[in-house]
Amino acid sequence: MLQLREPASARPGMTFHQMLERIRYEGAYPTRERAEDVTRAVLGALGRQVTGDERVELAACLPTEAALAFTSQIPDPQQLTGWGFVKDLATRTGVTPAMARWDTGTVLTAIGHLAGPDLLDRILNQLPSGYALLFGRAELIRAA
Numbered sequence: 432m433l434q435l436r437e438p439a440s441a442r443p444g445m446t447f448h449q450m451l452e453r454i455r456y457e458g459a460y461p462t463r464e465r466a467e468d469v470t471r472a473v474l475g476a477l478g479r480q481v482t483g484d485e486r487v488e489l490a491a492c493l494p495t496e497a498a499l500a501f502t503s504q505i506p507d508p509q510q511l512t513g514w515g516f517v518k519d520l521a522t523r524t525g526v527t528p529a530m531a532r533w534d535t536g537t538v539l540t541a542i543g544h545l546a547g548p549d550l551l552d553r554i555l556n557q558l559p560s561g562y563a564l565l566f567g568r569a570e571l572i573r574a575a
Contacts (some may be wrong), residue, residue: 447494450541458537471500473538476520478504480511485554492545513561532565540567 455466473522478501481489486506490498511519523533541553543566555563563570 441544445494445545446572447496450494450497454537454541457541458533469534470497470538472520472524473535474500474536474542475504476516476523477539477542478502479507480516480558481554482506482557485497485550485557488550489546489554492547492550497542510559510561513563513565515559516562516565535565536567539565543567 435514435545451463451466451470454460454470455463458466458469460466460469474497478486481501481543486502490502493501517535518528520535521528522527524531524534526534539562546554551568555568560570
């Protein structure tokens with residue numbers, strides 16, 4: 432069983448309900464239930480992509496319910512690109528790729544704020560290209 436530890440960067444007092452309300456507001460979702468469905472789907476998909484210490488540390492930054500949704504999925508040995516992530520989410524949830532992109536960006540931007548810049552940098556370094564934009568950051572490409 433994954434042990435959740437509280438890192439220094441975790442925001443004290445952020446509840447799952449508060450996180451959902453932020454996602455509901457930012458994503459312009461009509462109900463809290465819709466925001467929760469989207470959040471759980473995106474967190475589960477992200478849980479299939481993030482591994483190692485970053486996985487443990489991110490889970491520790493999240494409210495318990497969100498951490499459980501994130502860690503409920505076993506990481507896939509074949510990581511998806513950012514666009515592959517969106518297409519996979521669209522297929523799994525039955526929405527259009529455009530809607531899946533909106534959902535992903537809304538949830539991952541909120542998750543990025545909870546994780547903080549240092550952990551988010553490490554997560555992005557672990558993932559294939561295309562995730563920075565999903566987390567609300569510019570994607571910088573290294574010169575060859």
